[in-house]
Amino acid sequence: MKYPYESHIPDSYSEREGTPMERENILYHSFCHIPGIGTRTEEKLWQKGIKDWSELLLYSGEENNILKVSQRHIEEYLQKSEEALATNNALYFQEMLPPSEQYRIFPLVRDSVCYLDIETTGCTSSDVITCVCLWNGANLKSYIRYQNLPSLADELLEYKAIVTYNGRAFDIPFMQRELQCKAPIIHIDLRFIMFSLGYRGGLKGVEKALGIDRKNLTGVDGYFAVLLWKLYEETNQESALHTLLAYNAEDTINLEKILVLGYNMKIDKLALAEPYKMHLSVPLTPQPYYNADESIIQSIKESIEQRNQDTGLF
DNA sequence: ATTACATAGAAAGGTCGTCG
DNA sequence: CGACGACCTTTCTATGTAAT
Numbered sequence: 151m152k153y154p155y156e157s158h159i160p161d162s163y164s165e166r167e168g169t170p171m172e173r174e175n176i177l178y179h180s181f182c183h184i185p186g187i188g189t190r191t192e193e194k195l196w197q198k199g200i201k202d203w204s205e206l207l208l209y210s211g212e213e214n215n216i217l218k219v220s221q222r223h224i225e226e227y228l229q230k231s232e233e234a235l236a237t238n239n240a241l242y243f244q245e246m247l248p249p250s251e252q253y254r255i256f257p258l259v260r261d262s263v264c265y266l267d268i269e270t271t272g273c274t275s276s277d278v279i280t281c282v283c284l285w286n287g288a289n290l291k292s293y294i295r296y297q298n299l300p301s302l303a304d305e306l307l308e309y310k311a312i313v314t315y316n317g318r319a320f321d322i323p324f325m326q327r328e329l330q331c332k333a334p335i336i337h338i339d340l341r342f343i344m345f346s347l348g349y350r351g352g353l354k355g356v357e358k359a360l361g362i363d364r365k366n367l368t369g370v371d372g373y374f375a376v377l378l379w380k381l382y383e384e385t386n387q388e389s390a391l392h393t394l395l396a397y398n399a400e401d402t403i404n405l406e407k408i409l410v411l412g413y414n415m416k417i418d419k420l421a422l423a424e425p426y427k428m429h430l431s432v433p434l435t436p437q438p439y440y441n442a443d444e445s446i447i448q449s450i451k452e453s454i455e456q457r458n459q460d461t462g463l464f
Numbered sequence: 465a466t467t468a469c470a471t472a473g474a475a476a477g478g479t480c481g482t483c484g
Numbered sequence: 485c486g487a488c489g490a491c492c493t494t495t496c497t498a499t500g501t502a503a504t
Contacts, residue, residue, distance in 0.1 A: 165503095190491095275465075315503075319466080320467070339469085345470065345471090352502055
């Protein structure tokens with residue numbers, strides 16, 4: 151079995167009758183966004199059977215040796231939380247939650263999220279963006295340098311949130327520098343979620359560990375993307391551009407799958423009672439949007455190998 | 465090279481229970 | 485009551501990592 155959750159049928163929000171939708175949200179069972187409560191205290195509370203905000207408020211009035219903050223304090227922050235949840239204010243929770251727990255806002259923004267990945271000419275600040283891919287779970291769009299790249303800035307504003315891999319440090323600074331992009335402030339960076347689950351080795355390492363197969367694009371990486379763009383600029387071969395776009399699209403589409411798998415794994419690890427740990431459904435893989443050219447991939451692989459030999463490893 | 469963040473460990477500050 | 489350790493959270497530092 152490739153994906154651990156592929157066969158899992160999730161509880162849908164509508165399956166439970168008579169319960170307001172927000173009560174089904176993991177955030178309603180979260181406490182570590184309250185100042186003075188960290189993930190350890192939250193875990194203890196769950197182990198004690200305190201499983202949601204209303205129960206925490208009651209418990210904070212009782213004699214206890216878990217909470218170090220007053221009931222007044224809990225009440226104040228729970229009131230703010232109730233308001234934020236009722237208005238779908240994901241930003242509030244993003245700011246209050248410790249970074250490694252920010253995946254909990256995903257259900258709040260999933261209806262308007264875009265997965266984003268950029269390719270550039272390199273990693274320094276003098277390098278430029280070559281192409282960007284946006285995937286929203288249903289449609290995919292590529293933005294290409296010298297073509298439609300500038301329109302990205304406006305089109306991004308249609309989304310509540312973005313999802314990236316290491317975007318906080320890489321994609322976003324590039325876009326701000328080059329496109330004066332006002333990206334949505336709600337940003338789920340998968341790198342830290344997957345890191346906290348023990349997944350290392352970058353996006354490719356995560357994909358490999360999760361059994362996500364890249365088929366003919368196996369072995370193609372970010373440096374490869376630099377060379378593909380260079381080849382396209384020098385020769386104007388459409389097939390080189392399309393190979394780059396295929397790689398960029400593959401990365402971007404995989405972000406959604408990784409977020410859902412990561413979300414489910416994080417939820418599984420919580421000390422919260424089982425009925426409140428609701429999984430999300432794993433998205434299906436769409437048909438490929440671009441053709442990757444085998445012969446181009448092969449010849450670039452050979453030239454990389456040649457260069458490695460020339461520079462003499464060891 | 466650049467950038468932002470995680471982690472770990474240390475130190476500070478708070479609170480609780482326990483003991484004399 | 486005060487003193488103490490245990491425990492937690494927060495803050496600070498440094499070191500590491502991942503993106504192309």
